[in-house]
Amino acid sequence: MNAEDVKERRIAWAMLILCPLSIMMMFVYVTLGYARGLAAGHPVEYLQLTCVLWAIIMTVLPILRLARLVSLPLWFIVLVYGNMYMYVISLCEGLYFNMLWWPDFTHVISSMVIASIVFIALCCMEAGSPKHVTFGSRGGIIAMTIFAAFSFGAIWEIMEGFTDILTGVDYMSYGALHTMGNLVADMLGVIIMAAVAWLLLSSHEVKDIASKVRLGRKKIDTNE
Amino acid sequence: MDGKRALAIFCIIIAAVSVAAGVWGRDGATIALSSLAVFFSILCFIYCSNTVYRYSAIMSITVLICTVLMVSVASYDSLVDGGVMSGHQWMCVCGIIHGAAIIPLIVMFFFSVAAIFNASFNWVVVPGLGWLVGMSMQLPKSALMLITQYSELEQEIISNTTLVVVMLVNLIMFIAFSLILRSVFKKNRYLITANGLEVMG
Numbered sequence: 251m252n253a254e255d256v257k258e259r260r261i262a263w264a265m266l267i268l269c270p271l272s273i274m275m276m277f278v279y280v281t282l283g284y285a286r287g288l289a290a291g292h293p294v295e296y297l298q299l300t301c302v303l304w305a306i307i308m309t310v311l312p313i314l315r316l317a318r319l320v321s322l323p324l325w326f327i328v329l330v331y332g333n334m335y336m337y338v339i340s341l342c343e344g345l346y347f348n349m350l351w352w353p354d355f356t357h358v359i360s361s362m363v364i365a366s367i368v369f370i371a372l373c374c375m376e377a378g379s380p381k382h383v384t385f386g387s388r389g390g391i392i393a394m395t396i397f398a399a400f401s402f403g404a405i406w407e408i409m410e411g412f413t414d415i416l417t418g419v420d421y422m423s424y425g426a427l428h429t430m431g432n433l434v435a436d437m438l439g440v441i442i443m444a445a446v447a448w449l450l451l452s453s454h455e456v457k458d459i460a461s462k463v464r465l466g467r468k469k470i471d472t473n474e
Numbered sequence: 475m476d477g478k479r480a481l482a483i484f485c486i487i488i489a490a491v492s493v494a495a496g497v498w499g500r501d502g503a504t505i506a507l508s509s510l511a512v513f514f515s516i517l518c519f520i521y522c523s524n525t526v527y528r529y530s531a532i533m534s535i536t537v538l539i540c541t542v543l544m545v546s547v548a549s550y551d552s553l554v555d556g557g558v559m560s561g562h563q564w565m566c567v568c569g570i571i572h573g574a575a576i577i578p579l580i581v582m583f584f585f586s587v588a589a590i591f592n593a594s595f596n597w598v599v600v601p602g603l604g605w606l607v608g609m610s611m612q613l614p615k616s617a618l619m620l621i622t623q624y625s626e627l628e629q630e631i632i633s634n635t636t637l638v639v640v641m642l643v644n645l646i647m648f649i650a651f652s653l654i655l656r657s658v659f660k661k662n663r664y665l666i667t668a669n670g671l672e673v674m675g
Contacts, residue, residue: 375599379599382594382596382665382674383594383595383596383598383599383665384593384594385587385591385593386587386588386590386591386592386593386594387591387592389590389591390587390590390591390592390593393587393590393591394587394603396610397583397603397606397607397610398603398606398607398610399610400609400610400611400612400613401605401606401607401608401609401610401612402606403612403613404609404610404612404613404641404645405609405645407637407638407641408638408641408642408645411634411635411637411638411641412638412642414634415635415638425630425633425634426627426630426632426633426634426636426637427620427624427627427628428634429616429634429637429638430616430619430620430627430637431620433612433613433616433617434613434616434617434620436613437613437614437616437617
Protein backbone atom coordinates (compact mmCIF):
# COMPACT_ATOMS: atom_id res chain seq x y z
CA MET A 251 0.00 0.00 0.00
CA ASN A 252 1.62 3.31 -1.06
CA ALA A 253 1.25 6.71 0.63
CA GLU A 254 -1.46 7.87 -1.78
CA ASP A 255 -3.48 4.73 -1.15
CA VAL A 256 -3.19 5.18 2.63
CA LYS A 257 -4.36 8.80 2.28
CA GLU A 258 -7.33 7.85 0.10
CA ARG A 259 -8.37 5.11 2.54
CA ARG A 260 -8.21 7.53 5.49
CA ILE A 261 -10.41 9.97 3.59
CA ALA A 262 -12.82 7.14 2.73
CA TRP A 263 -13.06 6.08 6.41
CA ALA A 264 -13.68 9.69 7.48
CA MET A 265 -16.38 10.05 4.84
CA LEU A 266 -17.99 6.75 5.79
CA ILE A 267 -18.39 7.89 9.40
CA LEU A 268 -18.89 11.64 9.17
CA CYS A 269 -21.17 11.99 6.13
CA PRO A 270 -24.04 9.75 7.30
CA LEU A 271 -23.62 11.09 10.85
CA SER A 272 -23.96 14.70 9.75
CA ILE A 273 -26.99 13.92 7.61
CA MET A 274 -28.60 12.02 10.48
CA MET A 275 -28.11 15.16 12.60
CA MET A 276 -30.25 16.87 9.98
CA PHE A 277 -32.78 14.04 10.49
CA VAL A 278 -32.91 14.84 14.24
CA TYR A 279 -33.18 18.54 13.44
CA VAL A 280 -36.17 17.80 11.19
CA THR A 281 -37.77 15.37 13.67
CA LEU A 282 -37.54 17.94 16.50
CA GLY A 283 -39.41 20.36 14.24
CA TYR A 284 -36.68 23.00 13.95
CA ALA A 285 -36.25 22.66 10.17
CA ARG A 286 -37.68 25.67 8.33
CA GLY A 287 -38.61 23.43 5.44
CA LEU A 288 -41.54 22.17 7.55
CA ALA A 289 -42.99 25.65 7.87
CA ALA A 290 -42.38 26.19 4.15
CA GLY A 291 -44.67 23.27 3.35
CA HIS A 292 -42.57 20.10 3.09
CA PRO A 293 -44.17 17.13 4.90
CA VAL A 294 -42.04 15.86 7.81
CA GLU A 295 -41.92 12.30 6.41
CA TYR A 296 -40.62 13.61 3.08
CA LEU A 297 -37.73 15.46 4.74
CA GLN A 298 -36.95 12.51 7.06
CA LEU A 299 -36.92 10.07 4.16
CA THR A 300 -34.68 12.43 2.16
CA CYS A 301 -32.19 12.52 5.07
CA VAL A 302 -32.18 8.73 5.46
CA LEU A 303 -31.81 8.06 1.74
CA TRP A 304 -28.98 10.55 1.27
CA ALA A 305 -27.21 9.26 4.40
CA ILE A 306 -27.23 5.81 2.75
CA ILE A 307 -26.24 7.11 -0.70
CA MET A 308 -23.30 9.00 0.83
CA THR A 309 -21.80 5.75 2.09
CA VAL A 310 -21.62 4.21 -1.41
CA LEU A 311 -18.45 5.91 -2.67
CA PRO A 312 -16.40 5.39 0.55
CA ILE A 313 -17.48 1.73 0.69
CA LEU A 314 -16.46 1.23 -2.95
CA ARG A 315 -13.09 2.89 -2.22
CA LEU A 316 -12.47 0.79 0.90
CA ALA A 317 -13.41 -2.35 -1.07
CA ARG A 318 -10.77 -1.21 -3.62
CA LEU A 319 -13.31 -1.04 -6.42
CA VAL A 320 -13.41 2.68 -7.23
CA SER A 321 -10.92 5.50 -6.77
CA LEU A 322 -11.81 9.03 -7.89
CA PRO A 323 -10.05 12.43 -7.83
CA LEU A 324 -10.49 14.31 -4.55
CA TRP A 325 -11.70 17.53 -6.23
CA PHE A 326 -14.47 15.55 -7.89
CA ILE A 327 -15.53 13.89 -4.61
CA VAL A 328 -15.65 17.32 -2.91
CA LEU A 329 -17.86 18.67 -5.72
CA VAL A 330 -20.25 15.69 -5.63
CA TYR A 331 -20.58 15.62 -1.85
CA GLY A 332 -20.89 19.40 -1.68
CA ASN A 333 -23.81 19.11 -4.09
CA MET A 334 -25.46 16.37 -1.99
CA TYR A 335 -25.12 18.42 1.23
CA MET A 336 -26.45 21.49 -0.50
CA TYR A 337 -29.50 19.56 -1.72
CA VAL A 338 -30.37 18.04 1.69
CA ILE A 339 -29.73 21.18 3.74
CA SER A 340 -31.56 23.50 1.36
CA LEU A 341 -34.54 21.14 1.22
CA CYS A 342 -34.73 20.92 5.03
CA GLU A 343 -34.36 24.70 5.32
CA GLY A 344 -37.12 25.26 2.76
CA LEU A 345 -34.92 27.26 0.40
CA TYR A 346 -36.69 25.78 -2.64
CA PHE A 347 -39.88 27.52 -1.45
CA ASN A 348 -38.44 30.57 0.26
CA MET A 349 -35.90 31.70 -2.31
CA LEU A 350 -37.13 31.97 -5.89
CA TRP A 351 -33.66 31.75 -7.43
CA TRP A 352 -32.60 28.70 -5.39
CA PRO A 353 -33.88 25.95 -7.77
CA ASP A 354 -31.98 27.59 -10.64
CA PHE A 355 -28.88 27.86 -8.48
CA THR A 356 -29.04 24.14 -7.63
CA HIS A 357 -29.37 23.41 -11.35
CA VAL A 358 -26.16 25.37 -11.93
CA ILE A 359 -24.32 23.31 -9.29
CA SER A 360 -25.78 19.98 -10.48
CA SER A 361 -24.82 20.69 -14.08
CA MET A 362 -21.30 21.49 -12.84
CA VAL A 363 -21.20 17.99 -11.34
CA ILE A 364 -22.47 16.47 -14.59
CA ALA A 365 -19.93 18.47 -16.60
CA SER A 366 -17.15 17.27 -14.31
CA ILE A 367 -18.24 13.65 -14.85
CA VAL A 368 -18.24 14.23 -18.62
CA PHE A 369 -14.83 15.92 -18.42
CA ILE A 370 -13.31 13.04 -16.45
CA ALA A 371 -14.89 10.48 -18.82
CA LEU A 372 -13.46 12.33 -21.84
CA CYS A 373 -10.01 12.45 -20.19
CA CYS A 374 -10.23 8.68 -19.65
CA MET A 375 -11.33 8.22 -23.29
CA GLU A 376 -8.42 10.32 -24.50
CA ALA A 377 -5.94 8.43 -22.34
CA GLY A 378 -7.28 5.04 -23.41
CA SER A 379 -7.77 5.73 -27.13
CA PRO A 380 -5.44 4.56 -29.91
CA LYS A 381 -3.04 7.21 -31.24
CA HIS A 382 -5.12 8.04 -34.30
CA VAL A 383 -8.13 8.98 -32.16
CA THR A 384 -7.72 12.15 -30.11
CA PHE A 385 -9.56 15.25 -28.98
CA GLY A 386 -6.49 17.23 -29.95
CA SER A 387 -5.35 20.10 -27.74
CA ARG A 388 -7.05 20.99 -24.44
CA GLY A 389 -9.54 23.17 -26.32
CA GLY A 390 -10.83 20.03 -28.05
CA ILE A 391 -11.60 18.32 -24.75
CA ILE A 392 -13.20 21.49 -23.37
CA ALA A 393 -15.39 21.96 -26.48
CA MET A 394 -16.47 18.34 -26.30
CA THR A 395 -17.11 18.64 -22.53
CA ILE A 396 -19.32 21.69 -23.08
CA PHE A 397 -21.40 20.14 -25.85
CA ALA A 398 -21.72 16.69 -24.29
CA ALA A 399 -22.57 18.11 -20.84
CA PHE A 400 -25.16 20.54 -22.25
CA SER A 401 -27.13 17.55 -23.49
CA PHE A 402 -27.78 16.12 -20.03
CA GLY A 403 -29.79 19.21 -19.08
CA ALA A 404 -32.15 18.51 -21.99
CA ILE A 405 -32.30 14.78 -21.19
CA TRP A 406 -33.15 15.61 -17.55
CA GLU A 407 -35.95 17.95 -18.64
CA ILE A 408 -37.38 15.23 -20.93
CA MET A 409 -37.40 12.88 -17.94
CA GLU A 410 -39.08 15.51 -15.72
CA GLY A 411 -41.62 16.44 -18.36
CA PHE A 412 -42.58 12.86 -19.15
CA THR A 413 -42.93 11.97 -15.48
CA ASP A 414 -45.54 14.71 -15.25
CA ILE A 415 -47.21 13.82 -18.56
CA LEU A 416 -47.49 10.15 -17.58
CA THR A 417 -48.66 10.77 -14.01
CA GLY A 418 -50.87 13.73 -14.90
CA VAL A 419 -49.52 15.66 -11.88
CA ASP A 420 -46.95 18.49 -11.87
CA TYR A 421 -44.43 16.66 -9.69
CA MET A 422 -41.22 17.75 -11.32
CA SER A 423 -41.82 20.62 -13.71
CA TYR A 424 -43.91 23.74 -13.29
CA GLY A 425 -44.48 24.91 -16.82
CA ALA A 426 -42.52 25.86 -19.90
CA LEU A 427 -40.88 28.90 -18.31
CA HIS A 428 -39.58 26.71 -15.47
CA THR A 429 -38.13 24.20 -17.96
CA MET A 430 -36.51 26.99 -19.98
CA GLY A 431 -35.06 28.55 -16.84
CA ASN A 432 -33.61 25.18 -15.82
CA LEU A 433 -31.99 24.69 -19.22
CA VAL A 434 -30.39 28.13 -19.11
CA ALA A 435 -29.16 27.46 -15.55
CA ASP A 436 -27.70 24.14 -16.77
CA MET A 437 -25.91 25.99 -19.54
CA LEU A 438 -24.34 28.37 -17.01
CA GLY A 439 -23.17 25.50 -14.77
CA VAL A 440 -21.53 23.70 -17.70
CA ILE A 441 -19.73 26.88 -18.80
CA ILE A 442 -18.41 27.46 -15.25
CA MET A 443 -17.17 23.86 -15.02
CA ALA A 444 -15.61 24.13 -18.49
CA ALA A 445 -13.65 27.17 -17.27
CA VAL A 446 -12.49 25.17 -14.22
CA ALA A 447 -11.53 22.24 -16.48
CA TRP A 448 -9.61 24.63 -18.75
CA LEU A 449 -7.58 25.85 -15.75
CA LEU A 450 -7.09 22.27 -14.55
CA LEU A 451 -5.69 21.27 -17.93
CA SER A 452 -3.25 24.18 -17.84
CA SER A 453 -1.48 22.60 -14.86
CA HIS A 454 -2.24 18.89 -15.39
CA GLU A 455 -1.88 16.51 -18.28
CA VAL A 456 -4.97 14.65 -19.49
CA LYS A 457 -3.24 11.40 -18.53
CA ASP A 458 -2.70 12.67 -14.95
CA ILE A 459 -6.42 13.39 -14.56
CA ALA A 460 -7.35 10.04 -16.10
CA SER A 461 -4.88 8.19 -13.87
CA LYS A 462 -6.76 9.41 -10.78
CA VAL A 463 -9.79 7.42 -11.92
CA ARG A 464 -9.17 3.78 -11.16
CA LEU A 465 -11.87 1.18 -11.49
CA GLY A 466 -11.31 -2.38 -10.31
CA ARG A 467 -9.17 -3.97 -7.61
CA LYS A 468 -6.30 -4.74 -9.94
CA LYS A 469 -5.83 -1.14 -11.06
CA ILE A 470 -6.15 0.26 -7.54
CA ASP A 471 -3.70 -2.26 -6.04
CA THR A 472 -1.10 -1.68 -8.75
CA ASN A 473 -1.86 2.12 -8.79
CA GLU A 474 -1.84 2.08 -12.60
CA MET B 475 -11.07 34.03 -55.26
CA ASP B 476 -11.36 30.34 -56.07
CA GLY B 477 -14.70 28.60 -56.32
CA LYS B 478 -14.35 26.71 -53.05
CA ARG B 479 -13.70 29.84 -50.97
CA ALA B 480 -16.71 31.41 -52.68
CA LEU B 481 -18.74 28.37 -51.60
CA ALA B 482 -17.65 28.87 -47.98
CA ILE B 483 -18.69 32.53 -48.09
CA PHE B 484 -21.98 31.53 -49.73
CA CYS B 485 -22.61 29.19 -46.75
CA ILE B 486 -22.14 32.07 -44.30
CA ILE B 487 -24.53 34.27 -46.30
CA ILE B 488 -27.16 31.51 -46.50
CA ALA B 489 -26.91 30.94 -42.73
CA ALA B 490 -27.19 34.70 -42.12
CA VAL B 491 -30.31 34.81 -44.30
CA SER B 492 -31.67 32.00 -42.15
CA VAL B 493 -31.04 34.08 -39.00
CA ALA B 494 -32.90 36.96 -40.65
CA ALA B 495 -35.82 34.66 -41.51
CA GLY B 496 -35.92 33.44 -37.90
CA VAL B 497 -35.91 37.02 -36.58
CA TRP B 498 -38.66 37.96 -39.04
CA GLY B 499 -40.79 35.05 -37.82
CA ARG B 500 -39.83 35.73 -34.15
CA ASP B 501 -38.94 32.07 -33.74
CA GLY B 502 -36.30 31.74 -31.01
CA ALA B 503 -35.44 28.10 -31.79
CA THR B 504 -34.63 28.72 -35.45
CA ILE B 505 -32.76 31.94 -34.62
CA ALA B 506 -30.53 29.87 -32.30
CA LEU B 507 -30.00 27.06 -34.83
CA SER B 508 -29.33 29.55 -37.63
CA SER B 509 -26.87 31.43 -35.42
CA LEU B 510 -25.06 28.14 -34.77
CA ALA B 511 -25.01 27.58 -38.54
CA VAL B 512 -23.44 31.03 -39.02
CA PHE B 513 -20.91 30.23 -36.28
CA PHE B 514 -19.95 26.85 -37.76
CA SER B 515 -19.82 28.16 -41.34
CA ILE B 516 -17.46 30.97 -40.22
CA LEU B 517 -15.30 28.43 -38.36
CA CYS B 518 -15.35 26.24 -41.48
CA PHE B 519 -14.29 29.18 -43.67
CA ILE B 520 -11.39 30.06 -41.36
CA TYR B 521 -10.12 26.67 -40.21
CA CYS B 522 -11.44 23.78 -42.31
CA SER B 523 -9.96 22.33 -45.47
CA ASN B 524 -11.70 22.83 -48.83
CA THR B 525 -13.21 19.34 -48.68
CA VAL B 526 -15.42 20.34 -45.74
CA TYR B 527 -17.09 23.30 -47.50
CA ARG B 528 -19.69 21.08 -49.14
CA TYR B 529 -20.82 19.82 -45.71
CA SER B 530 -21.03 23.43 -44.59
CA ALA B 531 -23.19 24.16 -47.65
CA ILE B 532 -25.51 21.24 -46.81
CA MET B 533 -25.77 22.55 -43.23
CA SER B 534 -26.58 26.13 -44.21
CA ILE B 535 -29.14 25.14 -46.84
CA THR B 536 -30.83 22.62 -44.53
CA VAL B 537 -31.04 25.15 -41.70
CA LEU B 538 -32.44 27.78 -44.07
CA ILE B 539 -35.11 25.37 -45.38
CA CYS B 540 -36.09 24.36 -41.84
CA THR B 541 -36.24 27.98 -40.70
CA VAL B 542 -38.39 29.02 -43.65
CA LEU B 543 -40.70 26.06 -42.99
CA MET B 544 -41.01 26.90 -39.29
CA VAL B 545 -41.87 30.54 -39.87
CA SER B 546 -44.26 29.87 -42.76
CA VAL B 547 -46.17 26.69 -43.72
CA ALA B 548 -45.17 24.65 -40.65
CA SER B 549 -45.82 27.37 -38.06
CA TYR B 550 -48.37 26.85 -35.28
CA ASP B 551 -50.60 29.50 -36.83
CA SER B 552 -50.66 27.76 -40.22
CA LEU B 553 -51.07 24.16 -39.12
CA VAL B 554 -52.94 24.16 -35.80
CA ASP B 555 -54.90 27.43 -35.98
CA GLY B 556 -55.52 26.65 -39.66
CA GLY B 557 -57.11 23.33 -38.64
CA VAL B 558 -54.67 21.15 -40.59
CA MET B 559 -53.57 19.10 -37.59
CA SER B 560 -53.86 18.79 -33.82
CA GLY B 561 -51.49 20.41 -31.36
CA HIS B 562 -49.78 17.10 -30.57
CA GLN B 563 -49.23 16.33 -34.25
CA TRP B 564 -47.71 19.79 -34.72
CA MET B 565 -45.31 19.15 -31.82
CA CYS B 566 -44.01 16.05 -33.66
CA VAL B 567 -43.70 18.00 -36.95
CA CYS B 568 -41.87 20.77 -35.12
CA GLY B 569 -39.55 18.18 -33.50
CA ILE B 570 -38.78 16.61 -36.89
CA ILE B 571 -37.99 19.98 -38.50
CA HIS B 572 -35.78 21.06 -35.60
CA GLY B 573 -34.06 17.64 -35.63
CA ALA B 574 -33.45 17.87 -39.38
CA ALA B 575 -31.82 21.27 -38.88
CA ILE B 576 -29.63 20.04 -36.01
CA ILE B 577 -28.26 16.87 -37.69
CA PRO B 578 -25.96 18.75 -40.13
CA LEU B 579 -24.94 21.01 -37.24
CA ILE B 580 -23.72 17.88 -35.38
CA VAL B 581 -21.57 16.88 -38.35
CA MET B 582 -20.14 20.38 -38.71
CA PHE B 583 -19.38 20.47 -34.98
CA PHE B 584 -17.06 17.48 -35.39
CA PHE B 585 -15.41 18.91 -38.52
CA SER B 586 -14.87 22.27 -36.79
CA VAL B 587 -13.45 20.79 -33.57
CA ALA B 588 -11.17 18.49 -35.57
CA ALA B 589 -9.89 21.40 -37.68
CA ILE B 590 -9.41 23.91 -34.86
CA PHE B 591 -7.89 21.60 -32.25
CA ASN B 592 -6.19 19.10 -34.55
CA ALA B 593 -8.43 16.31 -33.30
CA SER B 594 -9.28 13.00 -34.94
CA PHE B 595 -12.55 11.14 -34.41
CA ASN B 596 -13.40 7.59 -35.43
CA TRP B 597 -16.52 5.39 -35.57
CA VAL B 598 -16.67 5.18 -31.77
CA VAL B 599 -16.37 8.86 -30.90
CA VAL B 600 -18.54 10.42 -33.64
CA PRO B 601 -21.70 8.35 -33.09
CA GLY B 602 -21.04 7.90 -29.36
CA LEU B 603 -20.91 11.63 -28.72
CA GLY B 604 -22.90 12.75 -31.78
CA TRP B 605 -26.34 12.31 -30.25
CA LEU B 606 -25.20 14.14 -27.11
CA VAL B 607 -23.88 17.03 -29.21
CA GLY B 608 -27.26 17.12 -30.96
CA MET B 609 -29.14 17.28 -27.67
CA SER B 610 -26.82 20.02 -26.47
CA MET B 611 -28.23 22.33 -29.15
CA GLN B 612 -31.46 22.39 -27.09
CA LEU B 613 -29.80 24.71 -24.58
CA PRO B 614 -28.92 27.60 -26.88
CA LYS B 615 -32.33 27.00 -28.48
CA SER B 616 -34.00 27.44 -25.08
CA ALA B 617 -31.94 30.51 -24.25
CA LEU B 618 -33.01 32.22 -27.47
CA MET B 619 -36.65 31.15 -27.01
CA LEU B 620 -36.55 32.60 -23.51
CA ILE B 621 -35.36 35.93 -24.92
CA THR B 622 -37.56 36.19 -28.03
CA GLN B 623 -40.72 34.36 -26.95
CA TYR B 624 -40.85 35.14 -23.22
CA SER B 625 -44.43 36.34 -23.30
CA GLU B 626 -45.60 33.19 -25.13
CA LEU B 627 -43.85 31.03 -22.55
CA GLU B 628 -45.25 33.08 -19.68
CA GLN B 629 -48.79 32.79 -21.01
CA GLU B 630 -48.28 29.05 -21.67
CA ILE B 631 -48.96 29.54 -25.40
CA ILE B 632 -45.82 27.41 -25.72
CA SER B 633 -46.52 24.66 -23.21
CA ASN B 634 -44.13 22.45 -21.32
CA THR B 635 -45.53 19.46 -23.24
CA THR B 636 -44.49 21.12 -26.52
CA LEU B 637 -40.93 21.55 -25.28
CA VAL B 638 -40.74 17.99 -23.96
CA VAL B 639 -42.22 16.35 -27.07
CA VAL B 640 -39.96 18.36 -29.39
CA MET B 641 -36.90 17.36 -27.35
CA LEU B 642 -37.98 13.70 -27.28
CA VAL B 643 -38.53 13.59 -31.06
CA ASN B 644 -35.09 15.19 -31.46
CA LEU B 645 -33.52 12.63 -29.11
CA ILE B 646 -34.99 9.71 -31.09
CA MET B 647 -33.80 11.24 -34.38
CA PHE B 648 -30.27 11.80 -33.06
CA ILE B 649 -29.96 8.28 -31.68
CA ALA B 650 -31.14 6.86 -35.04
CA PHE B 651 -28.72 9.14 -36.89
CA SER B 652 -25.86 8.09 -34.59
CA LEU B 653 -26.60 4.41 -35.25
CA ILE B 654 -26.52 5.01 -39.02
CA LEU B 655 -23.34 7.07 -38.65
CA ARG B 656 -21.75 4.29 -36.62
CA SER B 657 -22.32 1.66 -39.27
CA VAL B 658 -21.18 3.99 -42.11
CA PHE B 659 -18.03 5.07 -40.27
CA LYS B 660 -17.17 1.53 -39.20
CA LYS B 661 -17.80 -0.01 -42.61
CA ASN B 662 -15.80 2.62 -44.52
CA ARG B 663 -13.14 3.12 -41.79
CA TYR B 664 -13.78 6.86 -41.82
CA LEU B 665 -11.99 9.36 -39.61
CA ILE B 666 -12.90 13.00 -39.14
CA THR B 667 -9.57 14.84 -38.97
CA ALA B 668 -8.20 18.33 -39.44
CA ASN B 669 -8.15 17.60 -43.19
CA GLY B 670 -11.81 16.62 -43.33
CA LEU B 671 -13.19 13.14 -43.86
CA GLU B 672 -10.41 10.59 -44.29
CA VAL B 673 -10.21 6.85 -44.67
CA MET B 674 -8.10 5.14 -42.02
CA GLY B 675 -4.97 3.66 -43.56
